[in-house]
Amino acid sequence: MSVVVLTDSSARLPAGLRDTWAIREVPLHILLDGADLRDGVDEIPADIYHCHATTAAATPAELDAAYRQALADSDGDGVVAVHISSGLSGTHRAAELTAAGIGPAVRVVDSKSAAMGTGFVVLAAARAAAAGSDLDAVARAAQEAVGRTYAFMVVPRLDNLRRSGRIGGAKAWLGTALSLKPVLRIDDAGRLVLAQRVRTVKHAMAAMIDRVCEVVGDGPAAVAVHHVANSGGAAEVTAGLAQRLPACEPAIVTDLGPVLAVHVGAGAVAVCLHVDE
Structure with missing residues:
Protein backbone atom coordinates (compact mmCIF):
# COMPACT_ATOMS: atom_id res chain seq x y z
CA MET A 1 0.00 0.00 0.00
CA GLY A 147 6.70 27.30 6.04
CA ARG A 148 5.69 28.17 2.47
CA THR A 149 1.98 28.66 3.14
CA TYR A 150 0.32 32.01 3.83
CA ALA A 151 -3.23 33.20 4.50
CA PHE A 152 -4.91 36.62 4.49
CA MET A 153 -8.51 37.68 5.06
CA VAL A 154 -10.76 40.72 4.88
CA VAL A 155 -13.68 40.79 7.33
CA PRO A 156 -16.31 43.49 6.62
CA ARG A 157 -18.03 43.22 10.02
CA LEU A 158 -16.57 42.70 13.47
CA ASP A 159 -19.58 41.10 15.20
CA ASN A 160 -18.49 37.50 14.73
CA LEU A 161 -14.88 38.29 15.58
CA ARG A 162 -16.01 39.87 18.84
CA ARG A 163 -17.76 36.63 19.79
CA SER A 164 -14.81 34.53 18.71
CA GLY A 165 -11.89 33.65 20.93
CA ARG A 166 -9.64 32.78 17.98
CA ILE A 167 -8.22 36.23 17.24
CA GLY A 168 -4.76 36.91 18.67
CA GLY A 169 -4.23 40.35 20.23
CA ALA A 170 -7.80 41.36 19.42
CA LYS A 171 -8.46 43.56 22.45
CA ALA A 172 -6.19 46.26 21.11
CA TRP A 173 -8.28 46.89 18.03
CA LEU A 174 -11.68 45.20 18.17
CA GLY A 175 -13.06 48.06 20.25
CA THR A 176 -12.32 50.68 17.60
CA ALA A 177 -14.82 52.29 15.23
CA LEU A 178 -17.32 50.03 13.54
CA SER A 179 -16.17 51.37 10.18
CA LEU A 180 -12.86 49.55 10.59
CA LYS A 181 -12.31 46.89 7.93
CA PRO A 182 -9.43 44.74 9.14
CA VAL A 183 -7.06 42.84 6.90
CA LEU A 184 -6.10 39.76 8.90
CA ARG A 185 -3.35 37.22 8.41
CA ILE A 186 -2.32 33.95 9.95
CA ASP A 187 1.08 34.44 11.55
CA ASP A 188 4.01 32.03 11.84
CA ALA A 189 2.56 30.59 15.04
CA GLY A 190 -0.74 29.82 13.32
CA ARG A 191 -2.74 32.59 15.00
CA LEU A 192 -5.19 34.92 13.28
CA VAL A 193 -3.85 38.44 13.81
CA LEU A 194 -4.34 41.96 12.53
CA ALA A 195 -2.21 42.81 9.50
CA GLN A 196 -3.64 46.19 8.57
CA ARG A 197 -6.54 48.53 9.38
CA VAL A 198 -8.41 50.00 6.42
CA ARG A 199 -11.49 52.21 6.36
CA THR A 200 -13.39 50.69 3.43
CA VAL A 201 -13.95 47.17 2.19
CA LYS A 202 -12.78 48.12 -1.30
CA HIS A 203 -9.47 49.40 0.02
CA ALA A 204 -9.12 46.40 2.32
CA MET A 205 -9.53 44.01 -0.61
CA ALA A 206 -6.92 45.97 -2.58
CA ALA A 207 -4.56 45.90 0.41
CA MET A 208 -4.99 42.12 0.72
CA ILE A 209 -4.19 41.66 -2.98
CA ASP A 210 -1.08 43.80 -2.53
CA ARG A 211 0.09 41.69 0.40
CA VAL A 212 -0.45 38.45 -1.52
CA CYS A 213 1.50 39.79 -4.49
CA GLU A 214 4.35 40.87 -2.21
CA VAL A 215 4.63 37.33 -0.86
CA VAL A 216 4.44 35.63 -4.27
CA GLY A 217 6.68 37.97 -6.24
CA ASP A 218 7.29 36.97 -9.85
CA GLY A 219 7.36 33.22 -9.31
CA PRO A 220 4.69 30.53 -9.33
CA ALA A 221 2.41 29.81 -6.41
CA ALA A 222 -0.74 27.85 -5.72
CA VAL A 223 -3.60 30.19 -4.78
CA ALA A 224 -7.05 29.67 -3.27
CA VAL A 225 -9.76 32.26 -2.70
CA HIS A 226 -12.49 31.64 -0.12
CA HIS A 227 -15.56 33.60 0.87
CA VAL A 228 -18.55 33.65 3.19
CA ALA A 229 -21.71 34.60 1.26
CA ASN A 230 -19.65 36.92 -0.93
CA SER A 231 -19.09 35.27 -4.28
CA GLY A 232 -18.88 38.69 -5.95
CA GLY A 233 -16.07 39.84 -3.70
CA ALA A 234 -14.26 36.54 -4.21
CA ALA A 235 -14.58 36.92 -7.98
CA GLU A 236 -13.11 40.43 -7.86
CA VAL A 237 -10.16 39.30 -5.76
CA THR A 238 -9.61 36.28 -8.01
CA ALA A 239 -9.59 38.47 -11.10
CA GLY A 240 -7.22 40.96 -9.48
CA LEU A 241 -4.79 38.21 -8.52
CA ALA A 242 -4.94 36.62 -11.97
CA GLN A 243 -4.02 39.94 -13.56
CA ARG A 244 -1.09 40.60 -11.27
CA LEU A 245 0.22 37.03 -10.86
CA PRO A 246 0.52 35.67 -14.42
CA ALA A 247 2.96 32.93 -13.35
CA CYS A 248 0.34 31.33 -11.08
CA GLU A 249 -2.22 28.74 -12.07
CA PRO A 250 -5.90 29.79 -11.83
CA ALA A 251 -7.00 30.07 -8.21
CA ILE A 252 -9.13 27.47 -6.49
CA VAL A 253 -12.33 29.27 -5.43
CA THR A 254 -14.58 27.82 -2.70
CA ASP A 255 -16.71 28.99 0.20
CA LEU A 256 -14.94 29.21 3.54
CA GLY A 257 -17.17 26.56 5.07
CA PRO A 258 -19.54 26.76 8.04
CA VAL A 259 -17.00 26.20 10.82
CA LEU A 260 -14.83 29.14 9.85
CA ALA A 261 -17.85 31.21 8.81
CA VAL A 262 -19.13 31.13 12.38
CA HIS A 263 -16.00 33.01 13.47
CA VAL A 264 -15.60 35.56 10.67
CA GLY A 265 -19.14 36.25 9.49
CA ALA A 266 -20.82 37.09 6.21
CA GLY A 267 -18.89 38.98 3.55
CA ALA A 268 -15.44 37.68 4.49
CA VAL A 269 -13.00 36.97 1.66
CA ALA A 270 -9.76 35.06 2.24
CA VAL A 271 -6.72 34.21 0.14
CA CYS A 272 -4.48 31.24 0.91
CA LEU A 273 -1.31 30.55 -1.02
CA HIS A 274 1.54 28.10 -1.20
CA VAL A 275 4.77 29.46 -2.66
CA ASP A 276 7.08 27.14 -4.57
CA GLU A 277 10.64 26.66 -3.37
Whole structure:
Protein backbone atom coordinates (compact mmCIF):
# COMPACT_ATOMS: atom_id res chain seq x y z
CA MET A 1 0.00 0.00 0.00
CA SER A 2 1.30 3.54 0.74
CA VAL A 3 1.15 6.16 3.46
CA VAL A 4 -2.39 7.46 3.98
CA VAL A 5 -2.90 11.22 4.34
CA LEU A 6 -5.77 12.58 6.39
CA THR A 7 -7.08 16.03 7.34
CA ASP A 8 -10.18 17.70 8.80
CA SER A 9 -13.10 19.45 7.17
CA SER A 10 -11.70 22.95 7.73
CA ALA A 11 -9.16 22.37 4.95
CA ARG A 12 -11.78 23.16 2.29
CA LEU A 13 -10.22 20.79 -0.20
CA PRO A 14 -12.55 20.37 -3.18
CA ALA A 15 -13.93 16.83 -3.43
CA GLY A 16 -12.17 16.32 -6.75
CA LEU A 17 -8.77 16.98 -5.21
CA ARG A 18 -9.52 14.75 -2.24
CA ASP A 19 -10.48 11.93 -4.58
CA THR A 20 -7.51 12.44 -6.91
CA TRP A 21 -4.99 12.28 -4.08
CA ALA A 22 -6.89 9.79 -1.87
CA ILE A 23 -7.08 12.24 1.04
CA ARG A 24 -9.33 11.34 3.95
CA GLU A 25 -11.27 13.79 6.08
CA VAL A 26 -12.74 13.94 9.58
CA PRO A 27 -15.46 16.46 10.45
CA LEU A 28 -15.22 19.44 12.75
CA HIS A 29 -18.36 20.31 14.70
CA ILE A 30 -20.87 23.13 15.01
CA LEU A 31 -22.99 23.35 18.15
CA LEU A 32 -26.35 25.03 17.52
CA ASP A 33 -29.43 25.07 19.77
CA GLY A 34 -28.34 21.92 21.56
CA ALA A 35 -27.56 20.03 18.35
CA ASP A 36 -24.08 18.77 17.48
CA LEU A 37 -23.68 19.12 13.71
CA ARG A 38 -20.77 17.54 11.84
CA ASP A 39 -19.29 19.67 9.08
CA GLY A 40 -19.60 17.90 5.75
CA VAL A 41 -21.89 15.22 7.19
CA ASP A 42 -24.96 16.82 8.73
CA GLU A 43 -27.18 19.50 7.24
CA ILE A 44 -26.07 22.91 8.50
CA PRO A 45 -28.07 26.13 7.98
CA ALA A 46 -26.72 28.14 5.06
CA ASP A 47 -26.80 31.27 7.22
CA ILE A 48 -24.99 29.67 10.16
CA TYR A 49 -22.85 32.82 10.47
CA HIS A 50 -25.99 34.70 11.59
CA CYS A 51 -26.77 32.14 14.30
CA HIS A 52 -25.37 32.10 17.81
CA ALA A 53 -23.48 28.91 17.13
CA THR A 54 -20.15 27.70 18.47
CA THR A 55 -17.63 25.29 17.02
CA ALA A 56 -15.82 22.26 18.39
CA ALA A 57 -12.88 20.11 17.42
CA ALA A 58 -13.10 16.64 15.96
CA THR A 59 -13.73 14.23 18.83
CA PRO A 60 -11.07 11.80 20.08
CA ALA A 61 -13.36 8.92 19.10
CA GLU A 62 -13.67 10.22 15.53
CA LEU A 63 -9.93 10.75 15.26
CA ASP A 64 -9.12 7.35 16.73
CA ALA A 65 -11.48 5.54 14.35
CA ALA A 66 -10.18 7.47 11.34
CA TYR A 67 -6.52 6.95 12.21
CA ARG A 68 -6.88 3.25 12.94
CA GLN A 69 -8.80 2.63 9.72
CA ALA A 70 -6.26 4.61 7.70
CA LEU A 71 -3.38 2.72 9.32
CA ALA A 72 -5.00 -0.61 8.52
CA ASP A 73 -5.61 0.47 4.93
CA SER A 74 -1.98 1.55 4.58
CA ASP A 75 -0.88 -2.02 5.36
CA GLY A 76 1.31 -0.62 8.10
CA ASP A 77 3.05 2.03 5.97
CA GLY A 78 1.64 4.72 8.23
CA VAL A 79 -0.59 7.78 8.44
CA VAL A 80 0.16 11.49 8.21
CA ALA A 81 -2.63 13.64 9.66
CA VAL A 82 -2.52 17.36 8.86
CA HIS A 83 -4.93 19.53 10.84
CA ILE A 84 -6.08 23.11 11.28
CA SER A 85 -3.70 25.31 13.25
CA SER A 86 -3.35 24.56 16.94
CA GLY A 87 -3.70 28.32 17.41
CA LEU A 88 -7.24 28.20 16.05
CA SER A 89 -8.69 24.87 17.15
CA GLY A 90 -8.28 22.15 19.74
CA THR A 91 -8.24 19.54 16.98
CA HIS A 92 -4.45 19.41 16.77
CA ARG A 93 -4.05 18.71 20.49
CA ALA A 94 -6.74 16.03 20.36
CA ALA A 95 -5.00 14.56 17.33
CA GLU A 96 -1.64 14.41 19.11
CA LEU A 97 -3.13 12.65 22.12
CA THR A 98 -5.00 10.20 19.89
CA ALA A 99 -1.93 9.44 17.79
CA ALA A 100 0.17 8.86 20.92
CA GLY A 101 -2.32 6.19 21.95
CA ILE A 102 -1.92 4.37 18.63
CA GLY A 103 1.81 4.57 18.11
CA PRO A 104 4.57 6.13 15.96
CA ALA A 105 3.01 4.99 12.70
CA VAL A 106 0.60 7.95 12.97
CA ARG A 107 2.27 11.35 12.54
CA VAL A 108 0.38 14.57 13.27
CA VAL A 109 1.35 17.82 11.57
CA ASP A 110 0.18 21.26 12.68
CA SER A 111 -0.58 23.15 9.46
CA LYS A 112 -0.39 26.46 11.37
CA SER A 113 -3.10 27.62 8.98
CA ALA A 114 -6.73 27.08 8.01
CA ALA A 115 -8.89 26.52 4.93
CA MET A 116 -6.68 25.89 1.89
CA GLY A 117 -3.72 27.08 3.94
CA THR A 118 -4.15 23.69 5.58
CA GLY A 119 -5.22 22.16 2.27
CA PHE A 120 -1.95 23.03 0.52
CA VAL A 121 0.03 21.33 3.30
CA VAL A 122 -2.22 18.28 2.96
CA LEU A 123 -1.66 18.21 -0.81
CA ALA A 124 2.12 18.33 -0.35
CA ALA A 125 1.92 15.27 1.89
CA ALA A 126 -0.50 13.46 -0.42
CA ARG A 127 1.72 14.01 -3.48
CA ALA A 128 4.71 12.64 -1.59
CA ALA A 129 2.67 9.60 -0.55
CA ALA A 130 1.48 9.03 -4.12
CA ALA A 131 5.11 9.13 -5.28
CA GLY A 132 5.88 6.23 -2.96
CA SER A 133 7.68 8.15 -0.21
CA ASP A 134 7.95 6.50 3.19
CA LEU A 135 6.34 7.80 6.37
CA ASP A 136 9.26 10.01 7.36
CA ALA A 137 9.44 11.61 3.92
CA VAL A 138 5.69 12.23 3.71
CA ALA A 139 5.67 13.87 7.14
CA ARG A 140 8.71 15.92 6.16
CA ALA A 141 7.00 17.09 2.96
CA ALA A 142 4.08 18.34 5.03
CA GLN A 143 6.31 20.11 7.54
CA GLU A 144 8.29 21.82 4.79
CA ALA A 145 5.07 23.01 3.14
CA VAL A 146 3.95 24.70 6.37
CA GLY A 147 6.70 27.30 6.04
CA ARG A 148 5.69 28.17 2.47
CA THR A 149 1.98 28.66 3.14
CA TYR A 150 0.32 32.01 3.83
CA ALA A 151 -3.23 33.20 4.50
CA PHE A 152 -4.91 36.62 4.49
CA MET A 153 -8.51 37.68 5.06
CA VAL A 154 -10.76 40.72 4.88
CA VAL A 155 -13.68 40.79 7.33
CA PRO A 156 -16.31 43.49 6.62
CA ARG A 157 -18.03 43.22 10.02
CA LEU A 158 -16.57 42.70 13.47
CA ASP A 159 -19.58 41.10 15.20
CA ASN A 160 -18.49 37.50 14.73
CA LEU A 161 -14.88 38.29 15.58
CA ARG A 162 -16.01 39.87 18.84
CA ARG A 163 -17.76 36.63 19.79
CA SER A 164 -14.81 34.53 18.71
CA GLY A 165 -11.89 33.65 20.93
CA ARG A 166 -9.64 32.78 17.98
CA ILE A 167 -8.22 36.23 17.24
CA GLY A 168 -4.76 36.91 18.67
CA GLY A 169 -4.23 40.35 20.23
CA ALA A 170 -7.80 41.36 19.42
CA LYS A 171 -8.46 43.56 22.45
CA ALA A 172 -6.19 46.26 21.11
CA TRP A 173 -8.28 46.89 18.03
CA LEU A 174 -11.68 45.20 18.17
CA GLY A 175 -13.06 48.06 20.25
CA THR A 176 -12.32 50.68 17.60
CA ALA A 177 -14.82 52.29 15.23
CA LEU A 178 -17.32 50.03 13.54
CA SER A 179 -16.17 51.37 10.18
CA LEU A 180 -12.86 49.55 10.59
CA LYS A 181 -12.31 46.89 7.93
CA PRO A 182 -9.43 44.74 9.14
CA VAL A 183 -7.06 42.84 6.90
CA LEU A 184 -6.10 39.76 8.90
CA ARG A 185 -3.35 37.22 8.41
CA ILE A 186 -2.32 33.95 9.95
CA ASP A 187 1.08 34.44 11.55
CA ASP A 188 4.01 32.03 11.84
CA ALA A 189 2.56 30.59 15.04
CA GLY A 190 -0.74 29.82 13.32
CA ARG A 191 -2.74 32.59 15.00
CA LEU A 192 -5.19 34.92 13.28
CA VAL A 193 -3.85 38.44 13.81
CA LEU A 194 -4.34 41.96 12.53
CA ALA A 195 -2.21 42.81 9.50
CA GLN A 196 -3.64 46.19 8.57
CA ARG A 197 -6.54 48.53 9.38
CA VAL A 198 -8.41 50.00 6.42
CA ARG A 199 -11.49 52.21 6.36
CA THR A 200 -13.39 50.69 3.43
CA VAL A 201 -13.95 47.17 2.19
CA LYS A 202 -12.78 48.12 -1.30
CA HIS A 203 -9.47 49.40 0.02
CA ALA A 204 -9.12 46.40 2.32
CA MET A 205 -9.53 44.01 -0.61
CA ALA A 206 -6.92 45.97 -2.58
CA ALA A 207 -4.56 45.90 0.41
CA MET A 208 -4.99 42.12 0.72
CA ILE A 209 -4.19 41.66 -2.98
CA ASP A 210 -1.08 43.80 -2.53
CA ARG A 211 0.09 41.69 0.40
CA VAL A 212 -0.45 38.45 -1.52
CA CYS A 213 1.50 39.79 -4.49
CA GLU A 214 4.35 40.87 -2.21
CA VAL A 215 4.63 37.33 -0.86
CA VAL A 216 4.44 35.63 -4.27
CA GLY A 217 6.68 37.97 -6.24
CA ASP A 218 7.29 36.97 -9.85
CA GLY A 219 7.36 33.22 -9.31
CA PRO A 220 4.69 30.53 -9.33
CA ALA A 221 2.41 29.81 -6.41
CA ALA A 222 -0.74 27.85 -5.72
CA VAL A 223 -3.60 30.19 -4.78
CA ALA A 224 -7.05 29.67 -3.27
CA VAL A 225 -9.76 32.26 -2.70
CA HIS A 226 -12.49 31.64 -0.12
CA HIS A 227 -15.56 33.60 0.87
CA VAL A 228 -18.55 33.65 3.19
CA ALA A 229 -21.71 34.60 1.26
CA ASN A 230 -19.65 36.92 -0.93
CA SER A 231 -19.09 35.27 -4.28
CA GLY A 232 -18.88 38.69 -5.95
CA GLY A 233 -16.07 39.84 -3.70
CA ALA A 234 -14.26 36.54 -4.21
CA ALA A 235 -14.58 36.92 -7.98
CA GLU A 236 -13.11 40.43 -7.86
CA VAL A 237 -10.16 39.30 -5.76
CA THR A 238 -9.61 36.28 -8.01
CA ALA A 239 -9.59 38.47 -11.10
CA GLY A 240 -7.22 40.96 -9.48
CA LEU A 241 -4.79 38.21 -8.52
CA ALA A 242 -4.94 36.62 -11.97
CA GLN A 243 -4.02 39.94 -13.56
CA ARG A 244 -1.09 40.60 -11.27
CA LEU A 245 0.22 37.03 -10.86
CA PRO A 246 0.52 35.67 -14.42
CA ALA A 247 2.96 32.93 -13.35
CA CYS A 248 0.34 31.33 -11.08
CA GLU A 249 -2.22 28.74 -12.07
CA PRO A 250 -5.90 29.79 -11.83
CA ALA A 251 -7.00 30.07 -8.21
CA ILE A 252 -9.13 27.47 -6.49
CA VAL A 253 -12.33 29.27 -5.43
CA THR A 254 -14.58 27.82 -2.70
CA ASP A 255 -16.71 28.99 0.20
CA LEU A 256 -14.94 29.21 3.54
CA GLY A 257 -17.17 26.56 5.07
CA PRO A 258 -19.54 26.76 8.04
CA VAL A 259 -17.00 26.20 10.82
CA LEU A 260 -14.83 29.14 9.85
CA ALA A 261 -17.85 31.21 8.81
CA VAL A 262 -19.13 31.13 12.38
CA HIS A 263 -16.00 33.01 13.47
CA VAL A 264 -15.60 35.56 10.67
CA GLY A 265 -19.14 36.25 9.49
CA ALA A 266 -20.82 37.09 6.21
CA GLY A 267 -18.89 38.98 3.55
CA ALA A 268 -15.44 37.68 4.49
CA VAL A 269 -13.00 36.97 1.66
CA ALA A 270 -9.76 35.06 2.24
CA VAL A 271 -6.72 34.21 0.14
CA CYS A 272 -4.48 31.24 0.91
CA LEU A 273 -1.31 30.55 -1.02
CA HIS A 274 1.54 28.10 -1.20
CA VAL A 275 4.77 29.46 -2.66
CA ASP A 276 7.08 27.14 -4.57
CA GLU A 277 10.64 26.66 -3.37
